[in-house]
Amino acid sequence: MNSDFGTLRTRIVRLCADGAFVEAFLALEDAEIESQAAVSLWEYLERQMSRVGETKLASTVRARLATAGVYTEKMAIADAEAALEHEDFHRASLILRSAFGALDLPKDAARAMARALNGLANPDALVHLTELAHAEPDMAIMEIDLLRAEDALISAQDKSAEYAALFPTDDRFLVRGARIAASLNQWDVALDQWKKLQERGSFPRSTTLGNQVRLLWRLERKDAAMDTLSEFLLAGPALTELIPVTYTLGLGDLLDEALAKAVQRNPVTPVPDQDWDAIAQYLLDIGRLGHVAWLSQAGIPIGSTAQLALQAASRLLGNRALEIGSLPSAARLSSPDCLLPFALFQRHARPVPLPPKSQMSVMLVNASLVSGGAERQFGMMVKALLLQGLRPDQIDVALFSLSEDRGRSHFLRDLEELGVQIHDLENVPNSFLRMPSELEDRCALLPKPLRADVAALYKLLEHKRPDVLHGWQDRASLACGFLGAHLGIGQIVLSARNMQPSRRDRGLQQDDRALFSALCGLPNVKLVANSRAGARDYEDWLDRPVGDVGVMNNGLEIDRFTKIAQPAHNQVAKGRRVVNIVGVFRLAPNKRPELWLETVAKLQGRSQYDIRPRIAGVGPLSDIAQERAAALRLRDFHLEGGLVDPADIYRDADVVLLMSRVEGTPNVLLEAQALGIAVAGCDVGGVKEAILDDTEAAGLLLSEDITPEDAAAAIEDWLPQALNGSRAERMSFIANRFSVEALGALAMEYYGQSDGEGAQ
Amino acid sequence: MTGARLLIDFAGSDPVAGLLAAQIGADGTLQTVTASHMFGPQDTVWFCSQNGFFDAVDRCQSTGATVNVIVRRAAKSPARHHPLQYDLLKTLVAKVSGFSLRLFALGEAAATEIRASGLECEPLVYPQGGGAQTFxxxxxxxxxxxxxxxxxxxxxxxxxxxxxxxxxxxxxxxxxxxxxxxxxxxxxxxxxRLPAKQPADRSDFLFVTPNGVGLGHLTRQLAIAKELQNASPDPDQVKIAFWCFSRAATIIQRAGYSVFLRHNADHLGADTPPWQQWETQAFAHHLRHSRPTAVIADGSRIEPFIVDAMKQPGCHHARLFWIRRGMWRADADDRSLADVRFCDRVLIPGDLASAADPGATARSNPHPAGLSSLVTTAPVVLSKPDDRLTRRAARRALGIGIGRGKTCLVSLGGEAFARTSIIHDKLIEAARKARVRLIWAQSPMAARPSVDNDNEERVSLYPVTPYLAAFDGVVAATGYNTFHELMLQCTCPVLFVPTTNERLDDQAARARFASEQGWAEILEHETGEEEEAKLDAFFQQLRQSQPVSRPALRRDGAIEMATEILNATTARGTS
Amino acid sequence: MAAGPNDLAGVDPDALRVLRRAGLERQDLAQRLARFEFQSLRRELSSASVFDLQVDVATRKADPVPEQAEPEMSMPAELLAGLPQLPVPLGRIAWTKRPEDLQVAGILIDVAGDDAALSSALLSLLTEHHRNPFARIVFLCRTLDPVHVLGRYGFLCHQVGRADPASIGALMQRRYGIQQIRSLDSGRKLWSALD
Structure with a gap:
């Protein structure tokens, strides 16, 4: 059936004008006209369809044109952009590469290529982005985000600053700068950026205030946080901003209220769908499964990720469990509690029996290797195992992150020198290994960061199947415990942190008690703490009998310290004995640097000695510490960051003073006494156990909530005894109780390699 | 409280909202706050918690409104984060401007704790409160x-x-x-310590009529409404209204009652959630304004909009009654029996066939009773023996002649469930053979049929029971009302043809019971052969004009239900 | 230029054809059903006694035309503004491709006391509606008399009592998005959302 071309053309034009694109397409498809002859009509149709956004049909038409040998660069870009819209980045990059090659693309094409490569997390995107970024803010943003995705945070921070100056009215660069600073734990810098944004006035006020609130809360500046929070509320924040702030501050009732109101009012003042999506995901991340189910029942569009999680919950818990009639009842369904208790040994008849020492394999897991006492002890643990006769090939070490920019690889070289296998879980090679579907469902319901940690750890664990799995600190312990229980790992040891989470981190809202308790109930799981006080504290928190939680004291390489130990200096200045009071701690809120400075200032004011204070450490409160010292007119004060060698850290120290609010067994007090130095500390956690007592060389135990005045008075009274006490006695105390050998022996007991019950 | 509007802000299921409305004696000016509300100088806004205030504080600024906040203590133990809320409130109190703010506590102990945190507040208790006698x-x-x-x-x-x-x-x-x-x-x-409830100075009853296919629910409700009126010394002063989803609303108006014609989601083609929102708000608004003393719902469940509306502040005055028929099918979903918990009384209209009740309603309710107590009355029927016409008068009124020929009324139930198309021809043939005239009863709600068959005589009236004497026999479906009106008020032969595709009502069990008692014959869906034989036998019985012995109507279920309702709605509520 | 990357794009024309045919068949069936329903309605409205109900239940005298019959009429605007709009059915006697594109119109049934005139007016209106659906209709009835008939054919009826068109319009605009109210009797526009 031949169609008159003119009649056909008229018909096509009319159909396009009516919006009947499917009709037009079929009319042209069915008309028996050769492709070449119909090219102009197909082109016309493609233009009309693209104009109104009929992208799928338009791309079909382009395929017809390509068949006819007509495929312009413009069409290639249009096809690439259609693919990008569907997040088919690979297809987009292929189209562009075949049309334009890989380099020197025209601007439009380069832009699309940058998006495609960025979507594939391909660093080659940077090549295109860097060229475009100086002229195009969107490309600059993409460049920064790609750097962040590559974990090149310092570079990303530099770029943010550079482009913030280049595009001074574009707020996004300040925002990026603030977020990157927070990732690098530069909280004061981040705070500054948000304040700048607030002053500009062009950025939503509630967003800048909300971010400030959270940072102030982390810095434990409660009054400032409350003040900013009130401004935040007066700014009428969006729900997506309000919920994370309320959660961070522990204002769960306000979170529920805001959520209930938003749902009530949604039919008339709807929250955008993508916001509900984000809120649902956030609620899943904080373990509020019942809240998500309630939203879904209320007809809220929670998004596909949350829907999949609810489907997983339905499979595991049954549909009834998800019938949440009201928000108060939603609170009763939370994760991971809803997944507990563990079935005994899960699907295994019993855990795998342990092989003899020469054949056993051990995997130790920690969050990272930042510069901290727990991380130092992590390294010590590995050394201790080697000293017990394990070979390096028997030991695997897994870290959730070794990001250099974030300082998470501080002890990496030390570990590498030990020859053990180190696994960076952020960069595991791809494998096709999938979790069994039931475990996958369980993981989908876990809150963050546990969900991500379990996912990251699974492949390695399934591949290696160690005989002993040892989680270090709460975060790794929970992931190890959860996975280990499911995979039937023979022996699981969980090294808890210094004290129960609810006492430690006031900002922390996730309640892990049920999960810890469930793990402790398994016969192949052992929870240990690094002090008796810590062990009792965990027993109290988990309602376990006394002795249930084991004790594994910190270990110290005694020789290393014995070698560098110096006799006391006897420096005198203007007739007064110089006393060097040293603090060795991270400049973070729980170390209470302000209390330390005020105490030492008081001491300077009243002491018979020439008190010379020094702090060796870095942290988010460094600047504040300097300011405070100046305000107190502290004489001869030095703040030294970045010292690594104990000889430098403890040089000429007469007293090491530690005034933390939370501690396990503080390494610094052990190290100081290993060098013969007198120590003083507040009675928290395992500090008491770490300090030599009952002799002339005894340390000084201060009460937990002591005032600077009282502390200064107590130190002053104690100083004569401290300065004259036997350095050898202190060193011997440490050598007997806190050696690496002792640590290793205890560990092997907990690994099931001896008959002993371990220390209690 | 003065002000053009009295507004209460609360989240979902906060009990304080309902208590507050009762405390401040909120009248019809009470509104619950929505996103559309803009506060103004004439408004008094109550926030039922400090969190509600936090969530809305930006909307209060510079409005000139009177804002009252009830500061709440910790709702969970341990309450370690609660003092933070007081700190935040203190900070906000110092910053807000452009409206008047007062803080209240729920009681003395709360006021003491809140004051200790540095906030000025007063207890919100009724000075002479607590006078209500409870049971x-x-x-x-x-x-x-x-x-x-x-x-x-x-x-x-x-x-x-x-x-x-x-x-x-x-x-x-x-x-x-x-x-x-x-x-x-x-x-x-x-x-x-809420003020004691004043006795109702008038009777005001609100019936909720579902969209039943037949007229069963409505018929029962009309019977009860009539008796509620009759029980009053001044029947015209009794306010009776119907919140009616049935197309038979006209019948209610003819009976002399007020009707609120409503639509369910199906009528509108609407999704249930938006429809339910409207219905809940409309019902709540009506409850707040009119303050009926009783809400009387008849159906297989208490509709969620009733439950939700009665939970709203200012909607606590009415007692809730559920008229719930028994004889549910054995396979029927019994989850709605849990709705008893919302009700003050569950009134079961007695069923002559209750001994044969196969379903959940015959067994002990597995769900908690909540507030409710269960009362089973005698069967409820609309037409009473006194309403009956003589044979002659009935025939004359129906226009079917007063000759000696035998007539049989055919009443096979609601249009959606009739098996007319299946049984129609067989009935006609059997009646023709027996020389019995068939009179087809049609619901007044049904459309006129498409083909007027000369042989088919129809009557379309409601109720039909007073005219039963006109007939020598009846062929009927076995719905509750038809069954009881026939069994209690007529002595002619009856053939029951139970409808089997009713969702809930086990008509077959009812019919079988009647058959076993010798009160009626039954024609269930069996082989064609048997059906014809049964029909022949029935019409033979009809021709013989032997009266059939059946139970007598000794007690009137409608009067008993009305009495229960009246007793429960007087000042001294029973437990 | 190579067509490789594009050959998997877009839609399948055969599938499109199948869908189009199914759509047309569905449309044909719906139109026939509508005709059937209309014939039934026409038959009913041709009888003067269509609205008669042989009902004998009167227990007392009541006002068949109440002052106000819609509780929502006294609801404050802010409460109404907080409620979502509800749909209005087309009625079973009509078919159109996209009923949701038709505006919603209110027809005030103000032909009181004369059933013949009422049924004639309704027949005229609904014949037009059947032939060429012009709106989704909400019948605004002073009394309940026409409700049981109109309701049978899927039409939406509200009892508005003696309320004035402006009050009715404000409520119905909120509830259904009604744009205008016309009189059944005269066809005159009684209220418009644009006024």
Whole structure:
């Protein structure tokens, strides 16, 4: 059936004008006209369809044109952009590469290529982005985000600053700068950026205030946080901003209220769908499964990720469990509690029996290797195992992150020198290994960061199947415990942190008690703490009998310290004995640097000695510490960051003073006494156990909530005894109780390699 | 409180909202705050918690409104984060401007704690409060968020969010213990000191009529409405209204009652949630304004819009009655039996066939009774023996002649469920052979049929029972009303043809029971052969004109139901 | 230029054809059903006694035309503004491709006391509606008399009592998005959302 071309053309034009694109397409498809002859009509149709956004049909038409040998660069870009819209980045990059090659693309094409490569997390995107970024803010943003995705945070921070100056009215660069600073734990810098944004006035006020609130809360500046929070509320924040702030501050009732109101009012003042999506995901991340189910029942569009999680919950818990009639009842369904208790040994008849020492394999897991006492002890643990006769090939070490920019690889070289296998879980090679579907469902319901940690750890664990799995600190312990229980790992040891989470981190809202308790109930799981006080504290928190939680004291390489130990200096200045009071701690809120400075200032004011204070450490409160010292007119004060060698850290120290609010067994007090130095500390956690007592060389135990005045008075009274006490006695105390050998022996007991019950 | 509007802001299921409305004696000007509300200088806005205030504080700024905030104590134990809320409130109090702010506490203990944190507040208790006489105790079970209701003849449970607490406080004293979270203790104190409920100075009844396919629900409700009127010394002063989803609303108006014609989601082609929102708000608004003394719902469940509306502040005045027929099919979903917990009374219209009840309604209700008590009355029928016409008068009124020929009324139920098309021809043939005239009863709600068959005579009237004497026999479906009106008020032969595709009602069981008692014959869907033989036998019986012995109507279920309703709605509510 | 990357794009024309045919068949069936329903309605409205109900239940005298019959009429604007709009059915006697594109119109049934005139007016209106659906209709009835007939054919009826068109319009605009109210009797526009 031949169609008159003119009649056909008229018909096509009319159909396009009516919006009947499917009709037009079929009319042209069915008309028996050769492709070449119909090219102009197909082109016309493609233009009309693209104009109104009929992208799928338009791309079909382009395929017809390509068949006819007509495929312009413009069409290639249009096809690439259609693919990008569907997040088919690979297809987009292929189209562009075949049309334009890989380099020197025209601007439009380069832009699309940058998006495609960025979507594939391909660093080659940077090549295109860097060229475009100086002229195009969107490309600059993409460049920064790609750097962040590559974990090149310092570079990303530099770029943010550079482009913030280049595009001074574009707020996004300040925002990026603030977020990157927070990732690098530069909280004061981040705070500054948000304040700048607030002053500009062009950025939503509630967003800048909300971010400030959270940072102030982390810095434990409660009054400032409350003040900013009130401004935040007066700014009428969006729900997506309000919920994370309320959660961070522990204002769960306000979170529920805001959520209930938003749902009530949604039919008339709807929250955008993508916001509900984000809120649902956030609620899943904080373990509020019942809240998500309630939203879904209320007809809220929670998004596909949350829907999949609810489907997983339905499979595991049954549909009834998800019938949440009201928000108060939603609170009763939370994760991971809803997944507990563990079935005994899960699907295994019993855990795998342990092989003899020469054949056993051990995997130790920690969050990272930042510069901290727990991380130092992590390294010590590995050394201790080697000293017990394990070979390096028997030991695997897994870290959730070794990001250099974030300082998470501080002890990496030390570990590498030990020859053990180190696994960076952020960069595991791809494998096709999938979790069994039931475990996958369980993981989908876990809150963050546990969900991500379990996912990251699974492949390695399934591949290696160690005989002993040892989680270090709460975060790794929970992931190890959860996975280990499911995979039937023979022996699981969980090294808890210094004290129960609810006492430690006031900002922390996730309640892990049920999960810890469930793990402790398994016969192949052992929870240990690094002090008796810590062990009792965990027993109290988990309602376990006394002795249930084991004790594994910190270990110290005694020789290393014995070698560098110096006799006391006897420096005198203007007739007064110089006393060097040293603090060795991270400049973070729980170390209470302000209390330390005020105490030492008081001491300077009243002491018979020439008190010379020094702090060796870095942290988010460094600047504040300097300011405070100046305000107190502290004489001869030095703040030294970045010292690594104990000889430098403890040089000429007469007293090491530690005034933390939370501690396990503080390494610094052990190290100081290993060098013969007198120590003083507040009675928290395992500090008491770490300090030599009952002799002339005894340390000084201060009460937990002591005032600077009282502390200064107590130190002053104690100083004569401290300065004259036997350095050898202190060193011997440490050598007997806190050696690496002792640590290793205890560990092997907990690994099931001896008959002993371990220390209690 | 003065002000053009009285607004209460609350989230979902906060019990304080309902209690507050009862406390401040909110009248019809009460509104619940929505996103569309812009506060103004004439408004008094109550926030039921400091969190509600936090969420809305930006909307209060510079409005000139009077803002009252009830500061709440910790609702969960341990309450370690709660002092933060006081700190935040203090900070905000110092910053807000452009409106008047007052802080209240639910009770004395709460006021003391809140003042200790540095906030000025006053207790919100009625000075002479607590005068209400209660008949039971409602103990908190905070862990499970439910009450244990205890009285002389009750030990039941009720979830916190099941009802408006002001309803509960009418009859129960809320009982908290020291270990309960402070907020619960405060709410108990507040509830127990609400002003005593004044006796209703008038009778005002609101029936809720579902969209039944037949007229069963409506018929029962009309019977009860009539008796509620009759029980009053001045029947015209009794206010009776119907919240009616049925197309038979006209019948109600003809009966002399007010009708609110409503539509369900199906009528509109709407999704249930938006429809339910409208219906809930409309119902709540009506309850707040009109303050009926009783809401009387007839159906297989208490519709969620009723439950939700009665939970709203200012909607606590009415008692809720559920007229719930028995004889549910054995395979029927019985989850709606849980709705008893929302009701003050569940009134079961007696069923002559109750001994044969196969379903959940015959067994003990597995769900908690909550507030409710169950009362079974005698069968409820609309037409009474006194309403009956003589044979001659009935025939004349129906226009079917007063000759000696035999006639049989055919009444096979609601149009959606009739098996007319299946049985129609067989009936006609059997009647023709027996020389019996068939008169087809058609619901007045049904459309006229498409083909007028000369042989088919029809009557379309309601109710038809007063005219039964005109007929020598009846062929009928076995719905509740038809069954009882026939069994209690007529002596001619009856052939029951139970409808088997009714969702809930087990007509077959009812019909079988009647057959076993010798009260009626039954024609169930069997082989064609048997059907014809049965029909022949029935018409033979009809021709013989032998009266059939059946139970007598000794008690009137409608009067009993009306009495129950009246007793429950007087000032002294029973538990 | 190579067509490789594009050959998997877009839609399948055969599938499109199948869908189009199914759509047309569905449309044909719906139109036939509508015709059937209309014939039934026409038959009913041709009888003067269509609205008669042989009902004998009167227990007392009541006002068949109440002052106000819609509780929502006294609801404050802010409460109404907080409620979502509800759909209005087309009625079973009509078919159109996209009923949701038709505006919603209110027809005030103000032909009181004369059933013949009422049924004639309704027949005229609904014949037009059947032939060429012009709106989704909400019948605004002073009394309940026409309700049982109109309701049978899927039409939406509200009882508005003696309320004035402006009050009715404000409520119905909120509830259904009604744009205008016309009189059944005269066809005159009584209220418009644009006024």
């Amino acid at each position: 039971g105790r409602a103990e908190f079970n905070a862990g499970q968020s439910r009450f244990r209701l205890l009285s002389e003849n009750r030990d039941s449970v009720l979830d916190f969010d099941a009802i408006n607490w002001a309803r509960l406080a009418r009859d129960y004293r809320l009982s908290a213990v020291q270990e309960d979270p402070p907020d619960l203790i405060d709410m108990a104190e507040f509830a127990n």
